[in-house]
Amino acid sequence: MNCVVCHHTVSHGLTGWHSQCPHCRYEAATLRVSINVPQAHASIDEEAREASLKALRQANFAEIVDHARTYAPPGGRRLLDVGSAHGWFLEAAAPAFDAIGIEPDAEVGSKAAQRGFQVRQGYFPDALRSDETFDVIVFNDVIEHIPDIGSALRACHDRLNPGGILILNLPNSRGFFYRLSKLLVRLRIAGPFERMWQKSLPSPHLHYFDNQNLTRLLAGLGFSLVFQRELPALRAQGLKERLGYVGNPNPLVLWGQYVVIRCLIPVLRLFPSDIIVGIYRREG
Numbered sequence: 001m002n003c004v005v006c007h008h009t010v011s012h013g014l015t016g017w018h019s020q021c022p023h024c025r026y027e028a029a030t031l032r033v034s035i036n037v038p039q040a041h042a043s044i045d046e047e048a049r050e051a052s053l054k055a056l057r058q059a060n061f062a063e064i065v066d067h068a069r070t071y072a073p074p075g076g077r078r079l080l081d082v083g084s085a086h087g088w089f090l091e092a093a094a095p096a097f098d099a100i101g102i103e104p105d106a107e108v109g110s111k112a113a114q115r116g117f118q119v120r121q122g123y124f125p126d127a128l129r130s131d132e133t134f135d136v137i138v139f140n141d142v143i144e145h146i147p148d149i150g151s152a153l154r155a156c157h158d159r160l161n162p163g164g165i166l167i168l169n170l171p172n173s174r175g176f177f178y179r180l181s182k183l184l185v186r187l188r189i190a191g192p193f194e195r196m197w198q199k200s201l202p203s204p205h206l207h208y209f210d211n212q213n214l215t216r217l218l219a220g221l222g223f224s225l226v227f228q229r230e231l232p233a234l235r236a237q238g239l240k241e242r243l244g245y246v247g248n249p250n251p252l253v254l255w256g257q258y259v260v261i262r263c264l265i266p267v268l269r270l271f272p273s274d275i276i277v278g279i280y281r282r283e284g
Contacts, residue, residue, distance in 0.1 A: 003021035003023065003024060004028070006021060006026070006216070010022075010026075013027065027173055027207070028206060028208075031206060064092075068096070068138070069096050071279050072135050073162070076163075077096075079100075079134060079136040081102070083139060083141070084119055085105070087101065087111075090119070097135075099117075102128070103119050124155065134164060135161050137159060137160060137166050138166075138167040139167070143170055145203045145206060153218065156282075157282055165281050167278070168214065168278050174211075175271075175273055177196065177274050211278070214276070218278075223281065223282060227279040228279070231273060233275045
């Protein structure tokens with residue numbers, strides 16, 4: 001396997017399904033994607049999952065919409081949210097943009113559509129008409145799940161209007177918790193590392209980037225960086241639900257994890273966050 005960023009041969013990683021590039025620090029996984037497979041959802045408490053993520057994502061999405069308004073081309077209002085899930089970003093973007101979403105998970109997408117959002121069931125770019133273009137394309141916690149990431153990013157370039165922007169909000173391989181999970185897996189404690197990759201979920205992570213190798217990847221596909229920063233990765237609200245929505249965790253272990261992480265939140269700003277957002281302008 002060659003690195004999607006620098007095209008060097010990747011090295012064996014920390015598990016049988018994990019690999020990493022020794023040249024640019026890109027990381028990859030060979031985990032299986034099983035969206036719309038009922039058995040894959042059996043271990044997930046979807047209500048707890050929604051409750052655990054909503055406050056954090058709504059706060060981050062409000063900030064991303066502000067940045068989109070700043071960097072979108074003058075007069076540009078057409079926005080596409082790829083992997084729109086529950087519709088939270090569509091809701092945040094609605095006052096400023098004419099926004100539509102694409103969601104491959106039929107059940108989740110139908111719930112957002114029932115709330116009045118324009119959501120098409122399917123995959124990007126297949127769910128679009130051949131002539132549809134946009135001023136802003138957004139991937140919130142989505143691009144890292146796409147197997148053929150190069151094809152997806154090239155499709156973004158094709159679907160953006162001149163001067164349009166691509167917004168990528170995704171996990172950070174330099175983040176505090178991800179680096180801690182790598183230390184733990186070396187000590188034969190695999191659970192946190194598997195959870196960071198969402199190994200047991202229907203749509204696991206297949207890529208991990210940092211700011212530098214992500215920007216390098218985008219530059220090679222016709223995009224220039226215009227803005228980049230970290231976003232908060234944790235909030236106290238919803239934290240316990242976030243720790244417990246997968247599987248059936250031991251209550252004592254769950255509460256122990258919650259207390260430790262809850263106490264860490266105030267000092268996490270001293271370390272790199274586990275979420276980064278980058279805005280890239282289409283060139284040419």
